[in-house]
Amino acid sequence: MRKINPKSFTTATRGTSREINRQIALTLIRTHQPVSRADLSRLMDTNRANITFLINDLLEEGLVREGATGNDAKRGRRPTFLHLNSHQRCAIAVDIRATRTYLMMTDMIGKQLENIVSFPTELEPEKFIKTLSKLIKQLLADNEEVSACDGIGLVVPGMTDIKTGMVLHAPTLGWRNVELLALLQKEFADIPIYIENSGKACALSQIWATRSDLQAHNDLVFVSISDGVGVGVVINGELMRGKHNTAGEFAHVPLSIDGLPCSCGANGCWEAYISNLATISRYFGKNLSPRQPLSLEAANFTIEDLVKRARTGDGKALAALHLTARYLGLGLASIINVIDPSQIYLGGEITEAWDLIEPQVRAAIKERTLIRDLGATPIRIVPANEYPRLRGAVALVTAPAFAAPKVA
Amino acid sequence: MRKINPKSFTTATRGTSREINRQIALTLIRTHQPVSRADLSRLMDTNRANITFLINDLLEEGLVREGATGNDAKRGRRPTFLHLNSHQRCAIAVDIRATRTYLMMTDMIGKQLENIVSFPTELEPEKFIKTLSKLIKQLLADNEEVSACDGIGLVVPGMTDIKTGMVLHAPTLGWRNVELLALLQKEFADIPIYIENSGKACALSQIWATRSDLQAHNDLVFVSISDGVGVGVVINGELMRGKHNTAGEFAHVPLSIDGLPCSCGANGCWEAYISNLATISRYFGKNLSPRQPLSLEAANFTIEDLVKRARTGDGKALAALHLTARYLGLGLASIINVIDPSQIYLGGEITEAWDLIEPQVRAAIKERTLIRDLGATPIRIVPANEYPRLRGAVALVTAPAFAAPKVA
DNA sequence: GGCATTATGTTAAAAACTTAAACAAATTCA
DNA sequence: TGAATTTGTTTAAGTTTTTAACATAATGCC
Numbered sequence: 097m098r099k100i101n102p103k104s105f106t107t108a109t110r111g112t113s114r115e116i117n118r119q120i121a122l123t124l125i126r127t128h129q130p131v132s133r134a135d136l137s138r139l140m141d142t143n144r145a146n147i148t149f150l151i152n153d154l155l156e157e158g159l160v161r162e163g164a165t166g167n168d169a170k171r172g173r174r175p176t177f178l179h180l181n182s183h184q185r186c187a188i189a190v191d192i193r194a195t196r197t198y199l200m201m202t203d204m205i206g207k208q209l210e211n212i213v214s215f216p217t218e219l220e221p222e223k224f225i226k227t228l229s230k231l232i233k234q235l236l237a238d239n240e241e242v243s244a245c246d247g248i249g250l251v252v253p254g255m256t257d258i259k260t261g262m263v264l265h266a267p268t269l270g271w272r273n274v275e276l277l278a279l280l281q282k283e284f285a286d287i288p289i290y291i292e293n294s295g296k297a298c299a300l301s302q303i304w305a306t307r308s309d310l311q312a313h314n315d316l317v318f319v320s321i322s323d324g325v326g327v328g329v330v331i332n333g334e335l336m337r338g339k340h341n342t343a344g345e346f347a348h349v350p351l352s353i354d355g356l357p358c359s360c361g362a363n364g365c366w367e368a369y370i371s372n373l374a375t376i377s378r379y380f381g382k383n384l385s386p387r388q389p390l391s392l393e394a395a396n397f398t399i400e401d402l403v404k405r406a407r408t409g410d411g412k413a414l415a416a417l418h419l420t421a422r423y424l425g426l427g428l429a430s431i432i433n434v435i436d437p438s439q440i441y442l443g444g445e446i447t448e449a450w451d452l453i454e455p456q457v458r459a460a461i462k463e464r465t466l467i468r469d470l471g472a473t474p475i476r477i478v479p480a481n482e483y484p485r486l487r488g489a490v491a492l493v494t495a496p497a498f499a500a501p502k503v504a
Numbered sequence: 505m506r507k508i509n510p511k512s513f514t515t516a517t518r519g520t521s522r523e524i525n526r527q528i529a530l531t532l533i534r535t536h537q538p539v540s541r542a543d544l545s546r547l548m549d550t551n552r553a554n555i556t557f558l559i560n561d562l563l564e565e566g567l568v569r570e571g572a573t574g575n576d577a578k579r580g581r582r583p584t585f586l587h588l589n590s591h592q593r594c595a596i597a598v599d600i601r602a603t604r605t606y607l608m609m610t611d612m613i614g615k616q617l618e619n620i621v622s623f624p625t626e627l628e629p630e631k632f633i634k635t636l637s638k639l640i641k642q643l644l645a646d647n648e649e650v651s652a653c654d655g656i657g658l659v660v661p662g663m664t665d666i667k668t669g670m671v672l673h674a675p676t677l678g679w680r681n682v683e684l685l686a687l688l689q690k691e692f693a694d695i696p697i698y699i700e701n702s703g704k705a706c707a708l709s710q711i712w713a714t715r716s717d718l719q720a721h722n723d724l725v726f727v728s729i730s731d732g733v734g735v736g737v738v739i740n741g742e743l744m745r746g747k748h749n750t751a752g753e754f755a756h757v758p759l760s761i762d763g764l765p766c767s768c769g770a771n772g773c774w775e776a777y778i779s780n781l782a783t784i785s786r787y788f789g790k791n792l793s794p795r796q797p798l799s800l801e802a803a804n805f806t807i808e809d810l811v812k813r814a815r816t817g818d819g820k821a822l823a824a825l826h827l828t829a830r831y832l833g834l835g836l837a838s839i840i841n842v843i844d845p846s847q848i849y850l851g852g853e854i855t856e857a858w859d860l861i862e863p864q865v866r867a868a869i870k871e872r873t874l875i876r877d878l879g880a881t882p883i884r885i886v887p888a889n890e891y892p893r894l895r896g897a898v899a900l901v902t903a904p905a906f907a908a909p910k911v912a
Numbered sequence: 913g914g915c916a917t918t919a920t921g922t923t924a925a926a927a928a929c930t931t932a933a934a935c936a937a938a939t940t941c942a
Numbered sequence: 943t944g945a946a947t948t949t950g951t952t953t954a955a956g957t958t959t960t961t962a963a964c965a966t967a968a969t970g971c972c
């Protein structure tokens with residue numbers, strides 16, 4: 097039950113019903129393709145005539161194309177299958193991280209068109225934009241058969257203003273109020289550019305994913321753990337943004353208000369207990385923190401190294417992982433109590449040790465969730481080779497064409 | 505940007521546009537009444553003819569009535585004002601609390617029709633239902649001019665299943681899996697009955713409120729502090745429910761995982777630091793907890809007493825309030841970081857001391873919010889005489905008639 | 913091979929709404 | 943009294959869904 101906002105609503109016009117049904121049809125073709133008109137009429141619970149009209153529009157616009165005829169049925173005329181006309185239009189996805197920046201090129205349904213390319217992230221915004229633009233132009237030039245680029249999606253490890261396209265604060269890049277969109281738009285005047293925080297983008301990557309093995313959850317949380325902890329929340333099929341586009345910051349909800357110092361300036365944040373740095377510092381037996389310099393030994397030691405050692409019998413490494421697992425679970429319990437999602441997605445290097453830490457995580461979740469069902473909230477590990485951040489950047493570009501129209 | 509759920513959507517029909525515009529018109533009449541057809545056509549950015557058709561339907565259904573003619577304009581024909589036809593239809597609101605249960609009767613726009621009545625809450629469900637039914641029937645009988653009761657809304661201090669109408673767990677009542685709806689429905693077969701958790705109902709009371717001084721926020725959080733702590737979250741005009749209708753449980757997010765024991769069985773929950781019991785026990789210098797019996801002195805001492813003493817120069821009382829204020833602020837900071845609402849509403853006895861505690865609360869919020877704007881999130885105190893829980897119960901009954909139709 | 917059966921997709925007309933334009937009603941101002 | 947102005951209704955046109963009929967294409971049975 098949603099309240100209509102009396103200060104901001106959309107009156108329905110003659111075309112509203114068509115607009116709604118058009119988006120539903122597109123969504124169904126996207127998730128069910130190949131699919132016939134008759135299939136759509138059954139799925140949408142409307143008559144075939146109406147589907148004919150809708151599809152004629154979509155064919156004319158070039159969003160949909162007819163393919164082969166099917167032959168599943170034992171009798172009757174064979175259906176002509178419909179597909180999204182994903183070819184000849186592309187999206188560029190950019191994942192900006194502290195050390196390297198990654199680029200991926202896909203068609204309109206997210207099929208990868210080129211190998212992922214990357215370059216070291218330059219911290220000087222102007223220089224960064226220059227290198228990035230060159231690589232994007234290269235990608236577009238290498239794919240001449242693609243007639244139009246539908247957009248560039250950028251994902252940033254920090255807070256963004258989606259309206260102005262500014263990076264408000266990205267601690268690991270040292271960026272503050274960088275006009276990323278304006279700078280890039282100068283280079284690509286005709287191409288729409290979208291910017292989003294990486295935690296939120298990861299959440300987007302999951303609602304807009306079209307993997308067949310997975311039912312479409314419309315309430316989910318994505319938690320990614322690396323240098324920092326990013327969280328994105330989707331409620332009712334929509335990203336939880338909040339008034340300043342900062343919603344979802346579970347990383348800095350405390351486990352203990354007087355606990356370990358955190359990079360944000362406060363104490364005892366969840367992030368201070370479960371970031372890669374926290375786990376590594378735990379292994380080296382010190383309360384290393386972002387505010388203390390690392391020893392040389394620890395600085396060159398990655399979480400992957402630690403997992404390797406834990407797997408080869410290093411008891412201290414395993415103990416460090418297990419303690420991180422416990423804190424991870426305690427924080428997830430808070431997320432579950434607050435959001436009550438249908439599914440939690442977990443990304444980051446430490447998830448490669450999921451088999452080692454799952455029992456500890458689960459136990460900690462059960463310890464603090466309020467009812468038993470909540471303790472059983474399903475958790476899915478998202479491996480790095482699924483590129484959730486890049487996939488989120490793709491969704492920034494491709495999703496608007498399928499989104500529900502704003503109504504009432 | 506909302507994703508259409510390919511497993512659960514609503515195809516638009518011939519009547520969908522009318523349905524949408526009808527609900528918008530009702531919403532606008534509700535918030536702007538008295539209002540003319542011409543006003544509506546301007547507000548909705550459509551032509552007057554369309555409004556005439558819409559209003560004719562609503563007049564025929566008896567949802568809207570014509571009133572006096574206005575004379576604001578300096579020239580031209582005077583408008584005929586439209587009003588919601590709130591008379592002759594009523595809602596019964598029931599607020600079930602640990603010690604007493606309160607009843608309020610309103611018309612369809614929430615105007616109070618009778619004085620609030622109450623009775624001691626009987627913990628035996630069957631007995632409780634018997635007493636409650638008698639009082640409701642009395643109220644209906646005393647208002648014979650009311651021809652139809654549109655529903656009964658019940659608010660419970662515990663977890664509810666809104667589909668089955670069961671109270672899953674209400675600790676202060678000692679109820680577990682009580683079939684409240686089924687039992688009451690036997691007594692009132694023809695009247696729709698709605699049940700909701702009290703924290704969520706308080707949040708509802710604010711989005712559906714029609715006070716003129718307040719702009720309509722579509723993202724808000726309601727925090728009510730009494731024996732326990734209840735939280736309700738509204739996002740995008742819709743209550744955040746989660747998969748099991750338990751979302752919003754910030755009360756049991758820890759301030760310190762090894763902190764004070766909480767009634768929920770875990771340690772260090774926010775509730776254990778800011779509930780009335782926590783403040784009182786702090787005053788008596790003990791770490792009283794829900795798991796320890798109270799001293800006789802403390803048992804008969806209310807939070808109102810404590811506030812009174814703080815106002816009359818009792819330094820220890822003031823210190824206890826100030827420490828609660830600090831913890832209150834630290835928890836609110838987490839809520840702000842996670843939800844980033846446009847406004848926070850605060851209810852409960854302790855808010856009567858808001859002038860004494862606001863600086864401490866504000867300071868603690870600023871200490872842990874991630875950007876400056878978040879630290880300035882507006883907080884509005886909701887006094888007890890606005891009856892937020894009863895108002896939420898009213899909204900359960902009256903809101904569905906104004907809600908946005910489910911579309912796409 | 914021919915014909916009934918079955919399923920897909922299109923077409924034509926009907927029904928439900930919004931929109932545009934014209935008009936009636938009611939009021940002010942000169 | 944008449945022009946101007948605003949409100950509300952009516953009529954007709956335009957857009958879209960819906961219903962019903964029909965063309966198309968395949969299978970299976972005689």
